[in-house]
Amino acid sequence: MAELKEAGGAILGMSPDGKAIEYTGIVNDPEMDGLSLYEKKALLVNRELDSHGMGKYQWYIFFLCGMGYMIDLLYAQAFGLVVPALQQELGFSTEDSGDIFSSFSAGLCAGAFVWGVLVDIIGRQYAFNLTVLITSVFGLCLGAPSNYNGILALTAFVGFGVGGNIPIDTTICLEFLPQNRRFLLALLSIFQPIGVVVCSGIAYGFVPKYACGVGGLGADGELLTACSKVAAGEPCCDKASNMGWRYLLFTLGAICLCVFFLRFIVFRFQESPKYLLYRGKDEKAVKVLHHIANFNGRESSITMAVFDALTSEDSSVGSGDTGKPILGAGSQQVNRSFGEKVKTELVRYKMLFATSTMTRLTILIWITYMFDYWGFSIAGGFLPQILLKKGREIQVSTATTYRNYVIIYICGIPGVLAGALMYGVPLIGRQWGMVVSSALMGVSLFLFSAINTQASNIGVNIMEYFFQSMFNAILYGWTPEAYPAPIRGTACGVASFWGRLFSIVSPLIAAHLLAKSTNGPLYLAGSGVFVCTVCIALMPRKYMGSKSF
Numbered sequence: 001m002a003e004l005k006e007a008g009g010a011i012l013g014m015s016p017d018g019k020a021i022e023y024t025g026i027v028n029d030p031e032m033d034g035l036s037l038y039e040k041k042a043l044l045v046n047r048e049l050d051s052h053g054m055g056k057y058q059w060y061i062f063f064l065c066g067m068g069y070m071i072d073l074l075y076a077q078a079f080g081l082v083v084p085a086l087q088q089e090l091g092f093s094t095e096d097s098g099d100i101f102s103s104f105s106a107g108l109c110a111g112a113f114v115w116g117v118l119v120d121i122i123g124r125q126y127a128f129n130l131t132v133l134i135t136s137v138f139g140l141c142l143g144a145p146s147n148y149n150g151i152l153a154l155t156a157f158v159g160f161g162v163g164g165n166i167p168i169d170t171t172i173c174l175e176f177l178p179q180n181r182r183f184l185l186a187l188l189s190i191f192q193p194i195g196v197v198v199c200s201g202i203a204y205g206f207v208p209k210y211a212c213g214v215g216g217l218g219a220d221g222e223l224l225t226a227c228s229k230v231a232a233g234e235p236c237c238d239k240a241s242n243m244g245w246r247y248l249l250f251t252l253g254a255i256c257l258c259v260f261f262l263r264f265i266v267f268r269f270q271e272s273p274k275y276l277l278y279r280g281k282d283e284k285a286v287k288v289l290h291h292i293a294n295f296n297g298r299e300s301s302i303t304m305a306v307f308d309a310l311t312s313e314d315s316s317v318g319s320g321d322t323g324k325p326i327l328g329a330g331s332q333q334v335n336r337s338f339g340e341k342v343k344t345e346l347v348r349y350k351m352l353f354a355t356s357t358m359t360r361l362t363i364l365i366w367i368t369y370m371f372d373y374w375g376f377s378i379a380g381g382f383l384p385q386i387l388l389k390k391g392r393e394i395q396v397s398t399a400t401t402y403r404n405y406v407i408i409y410i411c412g413i414p415g416v417l418a419g420a421l422m423y424g425v426p427l428i429g430r431q432w433g434m435v436v437s438s439a440l441m442g443v444s445l446f447l448f449s450a451i452n453t454q455a456s457n458i459g460v461n462i463m464e465y466f467f468q469s470m471f472n473a474i475l476y477g478w479t480p481e482a483y484p485a486p487i488r489g490t491a492c493g494v495a496s497f498w499g500r501l502f503s504i505v506s507p508l509i510a511a512h513l514l515a516k517s518t519n520g521p522l523y524l525a526g527s528g529v530f531v532c533t534v535c536i537a538l539m540p541r542k543y544m545g546s547k548s549f
Contacts (some may be wrong), residue, residue: 031043037310038277038278038484038486039484040310041277041282041285041307041310042274042277042484042485044302044306044307044310045273045274045277045285045289045302046179046547046548048289048293048300048301048302049176049177049178049179049292050178050179050180051298051301052178052292052293052296052298053178053181054177054178054181055292055295055296055297055298056295056296056297057176057292057295057296058176058177058178058181058296060267061172061173061176061269062173062177062184062188064259064262064263064267064269065169065170065172065173065188066169066188066190066191067191067259067262067263068131068132068165068166068168068169068191068259069165069166069169069188069189069191069192069195070191070192070194070195070198070259071132071135071162071165071195071255071256071259072162072165072166072192072195073191073192073193073195073196073199073380074195074196074198074199074252074255074256075104075135075139075158075159075162075199075252076104076377076380077195077196077199077200077380077409078199078203078248078249078252079100079101079104079155080101080380080382080383080384080385081199081200081203081207081245081248081384081402081405082203082207082245082248082249083097083100083385084385084388085207085211085212085242085244085245086100086148086151086245088211088212088224088225088237088242089212089237089238089239089242090147090148091225091227091229092148093515094511094514094515095511095512095515096148096511097385097511097514098507098508098509098510098511098512099148099152099508100148100151100152100155101377101503101507102504102505102507102508103152103153103155103156103159104155104156104158104159105159105377105500105501105503105504105507106156106159106504107155107156107157107158107159107160107161107162107163108159108160108162108163108496108500108503109159109163109497109500109501109503109504110159110160110163111131111159111160111161111162111163111164111500112163112164112166112167112493112494112496112497112499112500113163113493113494113496113497114160114163114164114493115127115131115163115164115167115168115489115493116164116167116168116489116490116491116492116493116494116496116497117489117490117493117494118489119164119167119168119171119489119490119493120275120348120486120487120488120489120490123271123272123275123279124168124171124172124175124269124271124272124275124489125269125270125271127164127168127489128168128169128172128263128269129260129263129264129269130161131161131162131163131164131165131168132161132165132256132259132260132263133161133260133264134157134160134161135158135161135162135256136161136253136254136256136257136259136260138154138157138158138161138253139158139161139249139252139253139256140250140253140254140256140257141154141253142154142155142158142249142250142252142253143245143246143247143248143249143250143253144246146239163496163500164493166476166492166496167480167489167492167493167495167496168489168493169188170185170188170476170477170479170480170492171272171480171485171488171489171492172269172272173185173188174480174481174488174548175272175273175274175275175485175488176272176292179547179548182423182477182481182548183420183421183423183424183477184420185476185477185478185480185481186416186419186420186422186423186473186474186476186477186478187416187417187420187473187477188473188476188477189416189419189469189472189473189476189477190413190416190417190420190473192412192416192469192472193409193410193411193412193413193415193416193465193469194413196409196412197406197409197410197412197413198255199248199252200402200405200406200409201406202248202251202252203244203248203402203405204399204402204403204405204406206243206244206245206247206248206251207244207245207248207402208244208399208402209244210241210242210243210244210247211241211242211244212224212236212237212238212241212242224236224237225237270288270291270292271284271288272288272485273285273288273289274485275485276288277307277485278348278485278486282304282307282308283304285307286300286302286303286304286307289302290302348486348487348490349487349490351483351484351486351487352483352487352490352491352494357540357542360539360540361482361539361540361543362491364535364536364538364539365479365482365491365495365539366494366495366498367531367535368475368531368532368535368536369475369495369496369498369499370498370499370501370502370531371502371528371529371531371532371535372438372471372472372475372499372528372529372532373499373500373502373503373506374499374502374503374505374506374525374528375441375442375445375468375525375526375528375529375532376468376472376525376529377502377503377506377507378506378507378510378521378524378525378528379445379464379465379468379525382507382510382511382514382521382525383448383461383464384405385514386448386514386518386521386522387401387404387405387457387461388401389518404454404457404458404461407458407462408458408461408462408465409465411462411465411466411469412465412466412468412469413469414466415437415465415466415467415468415469415470415473416469416470416473418437418466418470419433419437419469419470419471419472419473419474419477420473420477422470422474423474429544430474430478430544431536431537431539431541431544433470433474434471434474434475434478434532434536435533435536435537437467437468437470437471437474438467438471438529438530438532438533438536439530439533440463440467441464441467441468441471441529442526442527442529442530442533443526444460444461444463444464444467445464445522445523445525445526445529446522446523446526447460447463448460448461448464448519448522449519449522449523471532478544479491479492479495480492480548481543481546481548482543482546484548485548506524506525506528509524510524510525
């Protein structure tokens, strides 16, 4: 561990390579000109983590956060896959089929807002574990009810747990990654198509095999209907003969419980140093940095003397009633009165609209999330149904259709890789990578409305999911980069909240359109995605890949 000493009035420390560091030099570092006290400390944390590179600790964080991404799409995909079997057994109308997506989206909406705000208040550590625990508990119960209303209620609670995953996981992952490895934020999204493939594979094994009759058909080849819709004694679709969708949901709940076990028992996650810094808990931040260094087999050069030097040097830190409510003021911040702490919280929230450029960025991100979720919630919820409908029109079996789902969603993996690759492509980067991918996603949705052969249905759906995965990989990875740590979770959570809010409405409209026209939901989704294209093109370029604090 680094030793500190006094030499000629300057505080000295030892870098990991054994060289002396003069901290008065750090205080006067030109790179710190114009930075707030918190940003200066965060810059030193960045340098410390950069010196580690991708150590064991960073890789563990990456994979555990990736599992949160996987869970998000496990359930989003599952509801699209089980709706036909649910409808057949429970007998609700096609118009009501959108209720399960809206119930899930309502939970996601609440979860995104609550967990996004809480992660900046209570810390990353608690939120990281609680979201998965809630998801697993209600997920394991989801296959039990025998009525639609019970399923809808549990679906909302599952959504509440799942809703915090992406804003929390991207926030956490960014705050532990070296600056030159931020493309891994986009690569987190690779766990989403993996989740879809896992879900589709489990559904392929369970749903057709344990459906009413054979593939949902009776002995006469006609589709069996709900027992509540036929006279007593007539063949119908009952619970005992339709367990496939329940087995799927029980399995997903068990997967979530395993993820919680890995996060809470196997790997003990440390609180984010940047969260601790802006909360004034410098000493704890130093301990975390030393823990990470030891975990990675290295030594940390950061000590309390470093942060104390910066705090003493910063003229904006006052005391008592004259003190300015700034972030990162160490013990002076912790010991402030309740009123001063409230002012500090308000300073945090004002960061979303600190300048006209930041205001423009925030509003455009909100609109992008609104219509991104609008488009892909319709695509995820209704493309499987539309593919099943079109397949039946051309005599494609249910089992073959479920196999096709797996083929289609595997292609989301190269889509995510393409999104991560955009981080390093000159003149394209994050912004134009999102513009191109969102535009081509919209085009593919419109193309699907014009064709109906097995090969073309698979091909166009592959195209749609490839560009959807590419776009969302860049969008979700970049959003936390655009905001500083004190407001990062809130910014991501509120953006996700607006998206989830729109995804409550869009399935309801799409379900009514589907009852009248198979292609109606495709037009609705495609037009929303093109709004994203315009918004991304208008975003200020200075926030694309800038240094994160």
